[in-house]
Amino acid sequence: MKEFFQLMRRFVSPYKKYVCWAVVLNILSAVFNVFSFSLLIPILNILFKTNAQEKIYQYMDWEWSVDSLKETAINNFYYYVNQLIDAFGPSTTLLFLGLFLAGMTFLKTACYFGSTAVMVPLRTGIVRDIRTMVYSKVSYLPLGFFSEERKGDIIARMSGDVAEIENSITSSLDMLLKNPILIISYFATLMIISWQLTVFTILVLPTMGWLMGKIGRKLKRQSLEAQEKWGETMSQLEETLGGLRVIKAFTAEEKMISRFNKCSNEYRDATSRVSIRQALAHPMSEFLGTVLIVFVLWFGGSLILGNNSSIDASTFIYYMVILYSIINPLKDFSKASYMIPRGLASMERVDKILKAPNPIVEKANPTHLSALNEEIRFNHISFSYNGQTQVLNDINLRIQKGETIALVGQSGSGKSTLVDLLPRFHDVQEGEILIDGINIKDVSISDLRSLIGYVNQEAILFNDSFYNNITFGVENATKEQVIEAAKIANAHEFIMESEQGYDTNIGDRGCRLSGGQRQRISIARAILKNPAILILDEATSALDTESERLVQEALERLMKTRTTIAIAHRLSTIKNADQIYVLYEGRIVESGKHEELLAKNGYYKRLNDMQAL
Structure with missing residues (x-):
């Protein structure tokens, strides 16, 4: 439970007022419940014509001491009941007591409903907060984090695991607030x-609690295994949707179906074990509760039959009703002991995202940068992923404002990694990158990235309209500016030929467009942003000649007045x-202009000759 309370401290703070209201309403519900059941005693006395009805009671003044309070309360209660019987007769008194019982029950159920309803904003709010926090953390984590995580597993954590937290932990909050109040009031x-009867009951309860705990110990581990299998299943689905073209081309449908079935069966087996163990909670608690009632019934009945009891038969029945009422809160506790470990297992997986360290840290008082005035300099840059083989070794570059430089080389030579260091998608491990003499680690990340425009090999577009894709990340752009950017990017004509012009939806990742059209929309977006620094990452390598x-x-128009770093094959x-x-x-x-490099007859010349061939 320690983990559970730590979790509550993290997420319940904004909803304290709901917790306070729930506590108050649950206390009122418990009080009304106890007093409504107490009316059973005079009702039973009237029905069975016991001695308590015939005995004459005199009104006693209230003395607020522990010893006399119980005696005074019982005496005065019977006094008023006898007064009613004398005035209206047993039958009418029975009706009055019944109506009073109905009124108390109405108040009890109203408070119970109120305590449940007031918890709804808390439950839904916590789940929304967790989902928002995960999405925000995913948005800010560096690209290196996702190279080691599967997209499907991340999606599973945001969907399945968060849903499990909602079903398991937040649904247990109501029980954990209400049941202690009920149990304390009932035990009192x-x-x-x-x-005497209560001490006997307390002696029997620990054994039953130990049995319930023994059954539930393995549930968290089994739930964690089940959620991991769910993550694998989602990863399989994400891979299949992303690779359908290849799967069909290689007629690998049956192979992928077989892989998915294997993963799905493992998930089914894991969830079956969890569900069977959880399903055991209710019948086990029901049985143990009945055993408890039987023991108390035997012990209390023996006292009454032996004329050694301090309570009469009708009071003993009231005692049994209250004792049976305490079974439900105890059963809810056992249910929570099964549900909470499932939610904690899911929270453990979600925390792998929420608590993932982000090495891209902005300084407390960063330098603000609004333009590139002189140059970009890479000084003795070295970099490796996760401390493995060096990807970059002692790179030195100097790029003057307005200059266009190109990076060429074989795949895996470090070109993309080098340009990813400039906007701090990764942080340099050795050396420094300077813009106008200022280390980029000292610059505000938003200012740094606002200076840079990207056109990638694979145009990354969103399932939205042409207009919203072009204006992505650019605030307050006018329609005229968007059209002008599209014209410069050679995109205006095919946009206007679509059914709704700039309001036409382009589909998931721009699937309704050709590769060249997607790339020109990406260029239009970069033109509208009007960045000082432009990075072209093999922007034309996947296109046909036309x-x-x-x-x-479009790129040449875009590059005219900007500092450009182009990666090209x-x-x-x-x-x-x-x-x-x-x-x-x-x-x-090697470095130099095209003709200079050809004259050197080195590595660049070999690349050029291979492409010419």
């Missing part, structure tokens, strides 16, 4: 009625760059 009542020509024209697209750097195994092995 039992102690007042007969402390699309490449249109995209290249097609050397024809960067031969006009001011400076070309050739990377090989994380090092710059």
